[in-house]
Amino acid sequence: MIGTSSALIGAVVLLVLILVWIRADSTSRRLPSTLDEWLPDHGDAVEVCPPEFVSQIFSGQDLAFISRLESPDLKRHFLRERSAVALLWVQQTSVAIRRIMRRHLEASRLSEDIEFAMEARIFLQYAQLRLICGVLFPLIGLAGPQKLHGIALYVDSLTQRIGNVLREFESAAGTREMDGA
Amino acid sequence: MSATVRLVPVQEVYDDLLNRTLSRISCDLGRLIYLASTRDYNTGNYYHEGLASRFSPEVARKALESAHRQAFYKVSGFSLEDLASELEAYLRSTRENPQEFLRTWQKLEPYRIAIPSEVNLTVARLFTSNLRLALAILRSRQEPGQPHR
Numbered sequence: 001m002i003g004t005s006s007a008l009i010g011a012v013v014l015l016v017l018i019l020v021w022i023r024a025d026s027t028s029r030r031l032p033s034t035l036d037e038w039l040p041d042h043g044d045a046v047e048v049c050p051p052e053f054v055s056q057i058f059s060g061q062d063l064a065f066i067s068r069l070e071s072p073d074l075k076r077h078f079l080r081e082r083s084a085v086a087l088l089w090v091q092q093t094s095v096a097i098r099r100i101m102r103r104h105l106e107a108s109r110l111s112e113d114i115e116f117a118m119e120a121r122i123f124l125q126y127a128q129l130r131l132i133c134g135v136l137f138p139l140i141g142l143a144g145p146q147k148l149h150g151i152a153l154y155v156d157s158l159t160q161r162i163g164n165v166l167r168e169f170e171s172a173a174g175t176r177e178m179d180g181a
Numbered sequence: 182m183s184a185t186v187r188l189v190p191v192q193e194v195y196d197d198l199l200n201r202t203l204s205r206i207s208c209d210l211g212r213l214i215y216l217a218s219t220r221d222y223n224t225g226n227y228y229h230e231g232l233a234s235r236f237s238p239e240v241a242r243k244a245l246e247s248a249h250r251q252a253f254y255k256v257s258g259f260s261l262e263d264l265a266s267e268l269e270a271y272l273r274s275t276r277e278n279p280q281e282f283l284r285t286w287q288k289l290e291p292y293r294i295a296i297p298s299e300v301n302l303t304v305a306r307l308f309t310s311n312l313r314l315a316l317a318i319l320r321s322r323q324e325p326g327q328p329h330r
Contacts, residue, residue, distance in 0.1 A: 049303040052258060057307060062261040069318065077317055078261075081310040089303045 048096050048163065049089055054156045057085050058149040079144060086145035087137065089152075093159055094133045100159075101126050104166045111169075122165060129158055194236045194244035198229070203248070208270040213256050216249040217295040225298055250297045257308040265315040272319070283320045287313075 056062075066078045104122065108114055132155050139148055206212045219227050227245035228238065236244075259267060272282050286292065292312050296305050 047301050049301050050254075053301070053304050053307060056258065056260075057303070065260065065262045066314075069321070071321055074314075074317055074321060078314055081314055085303065085307050085310050088306050092301075092303050 048159055049092065049156070051153070051156050051160070054089065054152055055149070057082065057089055058145045058152040060146040060149070063144075063146050082145055083140050086140045086148075086152075090133050090136045090140065093155060094130070097126065097129050097133070097159055097162070100163055100166055104162075104169065107166070107170055118165075122162060125158055125162055129155060129162070190236060190240045191243045191247065194232055194240050195248055197235070198232060198244055198248055201231075202229075207274050208267050209252065209256050209259075210264075210267040210271045211274055213249070213252040213295050214271070214292075216245060216252050217297075219245050220249070222294075246297070250300065253295065253297050253300060253308070254304065256295075257304050257311070259311070261311055261314055261318070264311050265318045268312070268315045268319060279319075279323055283316055283323060287316050287320070 062082070063078065066075050069075075101122075108119065132151065136148065136151065136155070139151075145152070203212050203215070206215055219229050221228060227242045227249070229241050229245055232241035232244065256264070256267070272279055275282065290309070290313075293309060296308065
């Protein structure tokens with residue numbers, strides 16, 4: 001009996017998670033087209049969001065201020081707006097991570113002295129980031145960005161770290177090329 | 182060496198802009214709107230008559246572009262509470278009818294033109310989102326009990 005009810009609860013939770021994920025995913029897919037209507041053209045340049053803004057998006061400070069105003073209408077408006085910004089950040093970060101990794105793989109293919117331990121570490125960090133970004137989509141819809149401040153900062157610092165490793169890797173490859181020439 | 186030679190005049194122009202013009206504007210949002218207004222809508226180039234004649238159009242353009250980006254990131258970094266105060270200060274400085282101002286800003290969203298051309302997409306979205314919220318907050322203070330979006 002316990003087994004059946006546990007399985008039932010598990011199935012319901014799973015179903016809710018899938019529905020929330022689908023909703024968050026479709027919201028995030030709609031974001032660029034909405035933004036393209038008026039935001040400046042950014043072309044291919046995917047720039048990682050500065051850390052202080054990541055902290056601000058996921059901070060509880062603005063929510064505390066809005067809550068003090070005691071207006072359910074404003075609070076709903078705030079939660080909707082901030083979740084949309086947070087989802088855009090996750091989407092932009094996912095694109096940046098994929099782009100960083102693609103460039104790293106291209107650079108690695110051309111490199112003669114690959115350190116497998118370092119490559120494995122970078123790949124694990126990449127997989128971890130992709131997983132967290134995938135989980136963040138439904139979590140933002142479920143819990144709100146304010147409860148995910150720590151995770152967002154972790155994702156941001158890991159993305160910056162991978163980006164720095166790539167820059168070092170590319171600069172070292174450039175130096176080797178110049179030495180060889 | 183050439184980078185130093187190029188950078189010094191831009192900094193000089195930037196300081197001039199700060200001391201002669203921007204310091205006279207009472208709030209950061211006002212400074213941002215002013216700097217955005219020095220950008221040509223058709224070409225995206227910045228132009229300021231006084232700066233261009235005192236220095237050169239090219240250096241003036243660079244200084245204005247840099248000042249615009251800095252002002253944008255500063256305003257985007259404000260908490261919602263601070264942004265609502267900034268908006269209130271800007272509204273007062275325009276001497277327009279507050280209700281009319283708030284309605285027009287909510288409808289036309291003219292602050293979108295304040296976004297520089299090369300800024301992070303998420304920060305740009307945060308900026309417009311926060312301004313929408315700040316407008317709703319001010320409107321709720323002006324007209325309590327009304328829906329504000």
